[in-house]
Amino acid sequence: MRGRERRGRAARRHRSLHPRDAPLARRAGSGGRMSEAERAARRERLEALRARGIDPYPARVGSVERIRDVRDRHEGDDAARLEASSHRVAVAGRIMSQRSFGKLRFFDLVEDGVKLQVSARKGETPDSVLELLDLLDVGDSVRVEGRLWRTRTGELTAAADGLVLLAKSLRPLPEKWHGLQDVEARFRHRHLDLLVNESARRVAFVRSATVRAIRAFLDARGFLEVETPVLQPLYGGAAARPFVTRLHVFDQELYLRISDELYLKRLVVGGLDRVYEIGRDFRNEGVSRKHNPEFTMLECYQAYTDYRGMMELVESMVEHLARTVLGHTRVEYQGKAIELAGPYPRFTLREAIEQATGIDILECADFASLAAAARAKGLDPGQAPTWGRLVDHLFGEHVEPTLQQPTFMVDYPVELSPLAKRSAEDPRLVERFELFVAGMEIGNAFSELNDPDDQRARFVEQRDAARAGDDEAHPMDEDYLRALEHGLPPTGGLGVGVGRLAMVLADAPTLREVELFPHLRPEPPQ
RNA sequence: GGGCGCGUAGCUCAAUUGGCAGAGCAAGGGACUCUUAAUCCCUAGGUUGUAGGUUCGAUUCCUACCGCGCUCACCA
Numbered sequence: 001m002r003g004r005e006r007r008g009r010a011a012r013r014h015r016s017l018h019p020r021d022a023p024l025a026r027r028a029g030s031g032g033r034m035s036e037a038e039r040a041a042r043r044e045r046l047e048a049l050r051a052r053g054i055d056p057y058p059a060r061v062g063s064v065e066r067i068r069d070v071r072d073r074h075e076g077d078d079a080a081r082l083e084a085s086s087h088r089v090a091v092a093g094r095i096m097s098q099r100s101f102g103k104l105r106f107f108d109l110v111e112d113g114v115k116l117q118v119s120a121r122k123g124e125t126p127d128s129v130l131e132l133l134d135l136l137d138v139g140d141s142v143r144v145e146g147r148l149w150r151t152r153t154g155e156l157t158a159a160a161d162g163l164v165l166l167a168k169s170l171r172p173l174p175e176k177w178h179g180l181q182d183v184e185a186r187f188r189h190r191h192l193d194l195l196v197n198e199s200a201r202r203v204a205f206v207r208s209a210t211v212r213a214i215r216a217f218l219d220a221r222g223f224l225e226v227e228t229p230v231l232q233p234l235y236g237g238a239a240a241r242p243f244v245t246r247l248h249v250f251d252q253e254l255y256l257r258i259s260d261e262l263y264l265k266r267l268v269v270g271g272l273d274r275v276y277e278i279g280r281d282f283r284n285e286g287v288s289r290k291h292n293p294e295f296t297m298l299e300c301y302q303a304y305t306d307y308r309g310m311m312e313l314v315e316s317m318v319e320h321l322a323r324t325v326l327g328h329t330r331v332e333y334q335g336k337a338i339e340l341a342g343p344y345p346r347f348t349l350r351e352a353i354e355q356a357t358g359i360d361i362l363e364c365a366d367f368a369s370l371a372a373a374a375r376a377k378g379l380d381p382g383q384a385p386t387w388g389r390l391v392d393h394l395f396g397e398h399v400e401p402t403l404q405q406p407t408f409m410v411d412y413p414v415e416l417s418p419l420a421k422r423s424a425e426d427p428r429l430v431e432r433f434e435l436f437v438a439g440m441e442i443g444n445a446f447s448e449l450n451d452p453d454d455q456r457a458r459f460v461e462q463r464d465a466a467r468a469g470d471d472e473a474h475p476m477d478e479d480y481l482r483a484l485e486h487g488l489p490p491t492g493g494l495g496v497g498v499g500r501l502a503m504v505l506a507d508a509p510t511l512r513e514v515e516l517f518p519h520l521r522p523e524p525p526q
Numbered sequence: 527g528g529g530c531g532c533g534u535a536g537c538u539c540a541a542u543u544g545g546c547a548g549a550g551c552a553a554g555g556g557a558c559u560c561u562u563a564a565u566c567c568c569u570a571g572g573u574u575g576u577a578g579g580u581u582c583g584a585u586u587c588c589u590a591c592c593g594c595g596c597u598c599a600c601c602a
Contacts, residue, residue, distance in 0.1 A: 037571065038536065038553050097562075104559040121559065138552080151560045175537035175551050177563050182537085184594050196537095239602065286601045392602075416602080434602075441602060472601090495602095521593075 042170045045135045049165065054132070056168035061143060064092040067111040070148075071156060079150035087148040089158055091116055092166060094141050094195075097176055105133070106157070109144060113201055117157040118144050129163040139169030187518055206325060206506040207514050211278060211498060213324040214298055217317050223274040223300055228263035230256060230280065236480070237261030237419065239472040240283040243293075256282035260299045261419065261493065265448060266483045268301050268491050276300035278498065289510045290440055293519050296498040301448070303489045306421075307431045310445035310492040311408060314435055315342035318406065318442075318501070325505050333438045333504055336404055340504075344406040344435070349395060352409060356398040361391050361413075365428065385470065388415030403436035412446075418458040418474050420446035435496075438504050443496045450488035452481055 049056050070089050074082065093111035100106075103122040108115050120133055136142065145162030174180040179196040186193040186200070193200040215225065233252065235242040237259030245254050260277045267275050281297045302309060322329045322340040329341040354360050358377055364370040367387040374380070374394065384390035391413055399409075412432040414422060420430035432446035449455050459476045466473035502514040512518035 036536095041553065099561050099564050100558085101561070101564080102558040104561085106561055106564090108562070115562095117562070119560085123559090151562090153560070153562080155560085155562070157560090172536055172552055177551065178538040180537070181539095182533095182594085185537090192537095241601095283601080286599090288601070289596095291601060396602090444602065497602095 038172050039170055042137055042168070042172075045137065046168050046170065049135050049168070054165060056165055058164070058166065061092055061166060062090070062164070064090045064143060067091050067093060067109065067114045067116045070116060071114060074148060074156055077148075077150075079154075082148050082150055088146065089148055090143065090145045090162075091158065092141065092143045094169075095136060095138050096173070098138060107138075109142070109158075113198075117151075117155050118146070119149075119151075119157050119159050120163075121159070125159070126161055129160055132163050132165065136165065137169055137172075139171070139173050140165060141167040141169075184520070187512060187520055190516055203502075203506045203508055203514055204516060207499075207502040209325045210321055210502050210505055211296075213321045214278065214317065214496075214498070216324070217320050218276050218300060221274070221313075223276045223302070224272055226264070226267060226272070226275050226277055227279070228257075228260050228267075228277055230282075232257050232263075234475055234477050234479070236474055236477055238281075238283070239416075239474065241285055241471055243282050243284050258283050259297065259495065261495070262477060262480045264299055264301050265488060265491065265493070266480070268303050268448075269483045269486055269488050273303035273489070274301070287519060289512075290500065292499070292511050292515050295511070295515070298496040298498050299494065301491055301493045303491045305492040306447040306490060307410075307433055307445050307492055310494040311346075311433055313492075314443050314445065314494055314496065315344055315406075317496075318342075318435075318437075321501070322505065331504065331507070333404075333507055334509055336438070338405060338438060338504065340406060340437075342406070344408050346408040346410055346433070348411040349391070349409050349413075350411065352399045353391070353394050356402070357394060359394065361394070362426075362428065385468075386415065386465070388413045392416060400436060400441070401439045404438055406435065406437045406442075408433045408435055414458075415461075417446060418462050419449050419455075421449045421451075422454065437501075440500050440503070441497070442500050442504070443494060445492065445494040448488065448491040448493045450484060450490065452484040455484055456481055 046056050070091060074087065077085075077087075091109060091111065093109035093116065096108045096110045096115070098105065098107035105120050107118050109118050110116075120130060122130065143162075143164040143166055144158055144160050146158040146160040149157055149159055151157055174192055174196050176196070180186050180189075180192050186197070190200070194204065219225070231245070231247070231254045233254060235255035235258050237257075238261070240258045242255040242258050245256060246252065247254055257279075259281055260279060264275055264277060276298060277300075278296060278298050280294050282294045283291075284293065285291070287293060300313075302313070319329055319341050322331060329339060331338050331340060350361055357374070357379060359370070359373045359379075361370060364373045365387070367390060370387055370390050371384075374390070379394070379398070384393045395409075403409075410433040411423060411426075411429045412420070412434075414420075414428055414430050417430045417432050420432045423429040423431055430446060430449075432444070434441050434445075435443035449458070459474065459481070462470075462474040463476050466475070499511050499514050502508070503511060506514055508514045
């Protein structure tokens with residue numbers, strides 16, 4: 001918004017060089033813009049307050065009760081009862097609206113999303129309060145002291161006899177009835193979105209409750225919450241391009257992590273047998289409905305189990321989250337009913353792709369034959385450079401969008417999973433599953449590869465892929481191999497996209513809605 | 527990056543085939559002692575995203591650019 005104003009002023013300066021624009025320039029100069037006029041009016045009141053010796057931004061609030069508690073306590077008290085007992089309260093909040101009737105005025109005080117109506121009446125309310133009220137605006141924070149009563153319409157109301165300004169607001173709030181609709185403005189000025197759009201608050205609470213419930217669930221199962229480096233000398237644990245940064249004191253190039261995986265497994269080697277981390281990962285790639293350059297990932301690792309253990313874990317966890325956060329497991333997501341109670345159906349990647357496309361990926365076990373099979377079926381093989389990536393492409397294109405109900409896909413090609421243990425039945429596959437809900441990948445897990453020699457061979461393959469131009473190939477990590485050589489017990493590992501899970505629970509259409517500050521293109525200069 | 531759509535007052539939205547750019551909320555002034563989207567009267571607030579072009583005349587048509595949305599590509 002500021003950018004637009006800057007542009008406007010710059011344009012005006014520029015255009016005023018043209019004589020034909022002189023009358024318009026004069027009008028703009030003398031009349032001023034409405035936004036500036038309203039802000040000027042608020043500033044005038046701010047100065048008027050200061051002139052009276054009132055600090056518009058005092059340091060102390062004084063004791064107050066939470067509005068929520070006041071409402072709860074007096075929920076059942078009718079007008080007569082309040083009148084008889086003369087309850088006094090002191091509360092603080094933001095003025096969100098006001099209504100004036102000459103000698104009687106009301107305003108709504110909101111604190112943490114809960115409203116309490118306040119009244120002031122000429123002849124009853126102290127003059128000092130009425131005078132201060134004249135200098136207040138919608139948006140200001142105040143402390144109110146007064147006696148509780150109920151209006152004829154039954155609204156619990158505090159008759160103010162004490163009023164203290166706590167913070168002056170210098171800009172108007174968005175429209176009170178429609179709220180803030182402009183998507184860009186909602187994300188760029190999230191504070192306004194939260195202030196005037198109830199749904200924004202709801203989503204923030206659902207996400208927070210989801211994270212809290214994840215912690216409670218894992219803590220109860222004996223997992224230890226840990227924190228591992230965000231700044232890593234070598235990134236890994238996923239196929240993605242990293243962000244690069246630099247530590248000046250060591251003149252060291254560092255990467256923002258793309259996953260926590262390799263560090264968490266080092267901890268399992270170290271005897272922390274059940275660990276988890278909820279943290280931000282950073283992937284230097286596209287932004288979409290389901291992707292943000294930084295996002296929150298839950299990763300947990302449990303020794304002495306495998307991917308089947310993780311399947312049970314994530315199934316129980318998702319069901320638990322729905323019950324805890326929403327109170328039920330049947331959710332409505334973008335108009336479709338989704339049942340989050342387990343058990344979830346399981347399909348192999350092979351059978352799912354075959355069912356959707358008629359192509360058996362294990363029959364067409366090399367890139368050329370698989371690409372040919374795809375073309376024969378009239379399918380676009382896209383730009384996938386390898387067999388594994390083509391499998392991924394076919395799956396993403398023809399299977400993933402259909403997986404609305406929670407579904408496990410199992411048995412992935414080894415090429416796509418350099419950190420997963422090879423399947424005992426088929427060395428082309430690994431013991432891995434992904435969980436899909438609402439057409440999105442929510443979770444990813446495998447039996448962790450703990451054979452250091454096989455791991456080294458996989459890293460070498462990745463290095464070859466990188467040399468062949470795969471900029472998402474996993475880098476060789478000697479330090480991690482060294483940890484594996486000390487012996488990683490059989491371990492199941494799981495990653496869950498917390499934001500995507502929150503999308504499902506909050507019925508949010510995009511990841512940006514559950515991300516308080518989604519990444520936006522920078523505002524243009526001038 | 528490609529395609530489609532959008533950009534009008536602080537906010538939410540109008541504007542006929544190209545013919546003086548409007549309303550509600552918010553703001554300023556006034557009336558009003560039970561409202562809660564209060565109501566009523568008055569006032570002010572706009573280079574219609576930016577820059578060009580066509581035209582007697584452009585919010586409207588054309589081009590480019592900027593931004594946003596959807597979508598495709600990309601992306602575990």
